Amino acid sequence: MSLDLTGRRAVVTGASRGIGRAIALAYAREGADVAVLARNAELLSEVAVEMEALGGRAVVVTADVLDTDATRSAVSAAVDALGGLDILVNNAGGNSFSSPVSHMRMSGWEKTMRLNLDSIVHITQECLPALGEGGGAIINVSSVAGLRGAPTMAHYGAAKAALLSFTQSLALETAWMGIRVNALVPGWIDTDLTDFLRSSDEAERGTLARVPMQRWGRAEEIAEPAVFLASDASSFMTGQALIIDGGLSVMP
Numbered sequence: 001m002s003l004d005l006t007g008r009r010a011v012v013t014g015a016s017r018g019i020g021r022a023i024a025l026a027y028a029r030e031g032a033d034v035a036v037l038a039r040n041a042e043l044l045s046e047v048a049v050e051m052e053a054l055g056g057r058a059v060v061v062t063a064d065v066l067d068t069d070a071t072r073s074a075v076s077a078a079v080d081a082l083g084g085l086d087i088l089v090n091n092a093g094g095n096s097f098s099s100p101v102s103h104m105r106m107s108g109w110e111k112t113m114r115l116n117l118d119s120i121v122h123i124t125q126e127c128l129p130a131l132g133e134g135g136g137a138i139i140n141v142s143s144v145a146g147l148r149g150a151p152t153m154a155h156y157g158a159a160k161a162a163l164l165s166f167t168q169s170l171a172l173e174t175a176w177m178g179i180r181v182n183a184l185v186p187g188w189i190d191t192d193l194t195d196f197l198r199s200s201d202e203a204e205r206g207t208l209a210r211v212p213m214q215r216w217g218r219a220e221e222i223a224e225p226a227v228f229l230a231s232d233a234s235s236f237m238t239g240q241a242l243i244i245d246g247g248l249s250v251m252p
């Protein structure tokens, strides 16, 4: 199986921490040149140092993905610095609140959609011309929250479900260009995003009770499948969702 990414050029969004950071490091380990994008320049620089220690070339670009002008400039600078683009990982995202729909403010719904869906559509549009030159891979990071009902997180679940539909439509539109589009669907992963679920034993027990493997996933356990989806090992795979959740989604 060829997981080698030597000579491939990648943009990874949300690469300052968590899953995106792990993906950037895994790509560097496989020989890719990687542009890391997020808001926190200091953390991105630390990731870049780690990537370079692994032998990879790192480009740091900062932007808030909610700011379309800043994102456009950052993506354009990244593609220029890399000299082209072969892989786009749309990972930046998250959820900052829980609320039943009855009490949810529409501003919260809209911000969640802009972060987890609109920004990805925009970044993808910015990257497609460069990807179209030689084909490539787009990987969208969805969530198990988008596979079924997500009570008190309807906003986040709906955005991640829409991202899966977007993945399929884009795969159909770009297959002829040699671009493959797939999604990663993580379950509960130990990152800053899920810190609040480790704030008490009760919250943690309640979360892990639904996970057949009875533990948190590690960011590296999402990064390895991200290498697979970017590499020739998945060369006949497009429009698919790869679920990595310790068995959570098949629980009755």
Ligand SMILES: NC(=O)c1ccc[n+]([C@@H]2O[C@H](COP(=O)([O-])OP(=O)(O)OC[C@H]3O[C@@H](n4cnc5c(N)ncnc54)[C@H](OP(=O)(O)O)[C@@H]3O)[C@@H](O)[C@H]2O)c1
Residues within 6 Å of the ligand: 013, 014, 015, 016, 017, 018, 019, 020, 037, 038, 039, 040, 041, 043, 063, 064, 065, 066, 091, 092, 093, 094, 095, 115, 141, 142, 143, 144, 185, 186, 187, 188, 189, 190, 191, 192, 193, 194
């Ligand atoms: N952890 C889980 O259990 C889990 C499960 C399913 C899906 N996911 C998904 O996996 C992805 C990564 O999550 P994670 O767990 O690694 O979260 P995390 O540790 O909170 O990291 C989020 C990353 O996204 C960046 N980011 C957030 N908002 C941004 C913005 N407005 N502009 C630019 N960058 C932004 C952050 O960087 P800055 O703060 O530096 O901007 C950070 O690098 C997300 O799409 C999340 O929805 C996570």
